[in-house]
Amino acid sequence: MIIQKLMPNILFMHTVKRASLSEWTMKNTFDKARAAENTSREAIEYLERASGLSAVSTANFDGDMSFSSAFMLFTRLSLLITRRRPEIAVHCVLIHVMPHISEVKVSDISRVLVNQLVNPLILEGKIVQGRRVFSLMKQFLSWCAFQGLIDTSPLNDMSLNKVAGGAKPVPRERKLTxxxxxxxxxxxxxxxxxxxxxxxxxxxxxxxxxxxxxxxxxxxxxxxxxxxxxxxxxxxxxxxxxxxxxxxxxxxxxxxxxxxxxxxxxxxxxxxxxxxxxxxxxxxxxxxxxxxxxxxxxxxxxxxxxxxxxxxxxxxxxxxxxxxxxxxxxxxxxxxxxxxxxxxxxxxxxxxxxxxxxxxxxxxxxxxxxxxxxxxxxxxxxxxxxxxxxxx
Incomplete structure (x- = not known):
């Protein structure tokens, strides 16, 4: 029982100890020069802030985090490590998600709320953007569940193929004669x-x-x-x-x-x-x-x-x-x-x-x-x- 109570502190101290060695070598895929050609100044500034997060600060979170705070951590711990073009994901969220749910607690994000973000895009014919928002939110919420911010993701059993009734952008077929x-x-x-x-x-x-x-x-x-x-x-x-x-x-x-x-x-x-x-x-x-x-x-x-x-x-x-x-x-x-x-x-x-x-x-x-x-x-x-x- 005592060990169970001490475990969070032990894990945090272990993280801090490791941070002193790895704080300045955290993997980062962000290329500012390349990103500047593909995205907005706001997305670049956001990625620069995320890149500046230290290993210590990334260990400091709890279950009552707002979407904006949690997404910043997700950007540092996931997007900047796994994506070759993290600026595309960040730009999408800054435009289509952040203005609507930035202060919503992660634990309050539901399936209905995600669909309220996606459906207007589908109705406007923006199928690519709608699918991208859904995909990013599903990845984000799965990450939150893995980190312990929520018990399970509300999008676990939802497939990207069901977005917009399964409609997908028609691939281009144009070839020159x-x-x-x-x-x-x-x-x-x-x-x-x-x-x-x-x-x-x-x-x-x-x-x-x-x-x-x-x-x-x-x-x-x-x-x-x-x-x-x-x-x-x-x-x-x-x-x-x-x-x-x-x-x-x-x-x-x-x-x-x-x-x-x-x-x-x-x-x-x-x-x-x-x-x-x-x-x-x-x-x-x-x-x-x-x-x-x-x-x-x-x-x-x-x-x-x-x-x-x-x-x-x-x-x-x-x-x-x-x-x-x-x-x-x-x-x-x-x-x-x-x-x-x-x-x-x-x-x-x-x-x-x-x-x-x-x-x-x-x-x-x-x-x-x-x-x-x-x-x-x-x-x-x-x-x-x-x-x-x-x-x-």
Whole structure:
């Protein structure tokens, strides 16, 4: 009985003792520079406050904590340790949750209360945000139960798949046709767009990369003697990744090296003179949207930089590139047991595949006009006379 009464104090003293050794080495995934490009100033300030919590302060909590106090601890002890992008979760909570229940006790948070946060978002058609709020609240309340702030989470037996009646955002399916690839490649030369944006956009297509993977690349990632782009873990999956440079990829990289002379970045910003920073992550999307809104391009179905990666992936099977090699190029994990045992780097196979893809794209974009290029099916043509007039 005496031991049971002393246990909380013993555990707390043990935590304090350990804190003196680990207070300044607590794991933290927060990257302020990266977060500044993706979220609000308020979210960054919140994460900075959470990052400053000491090990001693994180051991000081009780069952009567408000949501705002408990979520700060949850951010420090969970989000900042387990999430690669904690700013996304924090931004969501600051916008959709904190204004409504910041002073509500954790023990008073019920299933009804969580649904009162989620339902308005669903009614506004914000399914992604609604699902994210539910998912974060479920994770938070499970953490509270684990910490002993509540006995059980009210969301334990509720599934994310039931939110909004099971409705999920429809995944994008847009891919460019051969004719649209020709238009995409050539429109940059006919409008007032900086060289960095133009060649970065083209590199997204021929390298099958996400825009931020191109726009956040440093020049030292590229070995032009070996024709290799060593991206490292700077990608969505955080897996080591190296990619051979095909002829068109190399052309894009060389043009970007010339554009960004004196900068460490592959695509440096042209907005801040005297400061070496990368181009904005939305630069390609904004430039492309402005171009596609032009009257002479209104007949063209809109597309985004994200659709370029899907377009590249869709070309691979048509060019006879097998699935394993395609997955390696995309930096997707292999399937089944191969994920564990297949440690082949596939560099030669990827080089052959990307060279084939490069040659095919070159055969399209080097055509003088659209007259001989297929659109949606063989023999179909992109019926946009204004495009032909402006690009002739």
């Amino acid at each position: 051969d004719a649209e690839v020709w238009v995409f490649w050539n429109i940059w030369d006919y409008f007032n767009v900086c060289e960095g944006t133009k060649w970065a956009a083209r590199l997204c297509l021929v390298a099958a990369r996400r825009p931020d993977e191109v726009l956040r690349a440093r020049k030292d990632e590229f070995n032009l003697q070996r024709d290799v782009w060593n991206q490292g873990t700077r990608n969505k999956s955080a897996r080591q990744h190296a990619l051979p440079l095909s002829p068109l990829m190399r052309k894009c990289v060389e043009e970007l090296f010339e554009y960004g002379k004196g900068s460490q970045w592959l695509v440096p910003s042209n907005k801040k003179k005297g400061v070496d920073t990368p181009m904005s992550k939305v630069a390609i999307a904004q430039a492309l949207r402005r171009i596609l809104e032009r009257p002479e391009l209104m007949d063209l179905e809109p597309f985004t930089p994200r659709d370029l990666r899907r377009t590249a992936r869709s070309y691979f099977p048509a060019l006879g590139i097998n699935q394993e090699v395609a997955r390696k190029i995309m930096n997707h994990s292999l399937e089944g047991i191969d994920r564990v045992y297949d440690r082949h780097d596939y560099m030669d196979e990827m080089r052959d595949a990307l060279d084939r893809f490069s040659a095919y794209i070159a055969s399209i974009v080097e055509q003088q006009d659209l007259d001989e290029i297929d659109h949606k099916f063989k023999g179909d043509r992109l019926a946009t006379e204004l495009i032909r007039v402006n690009f002739s």
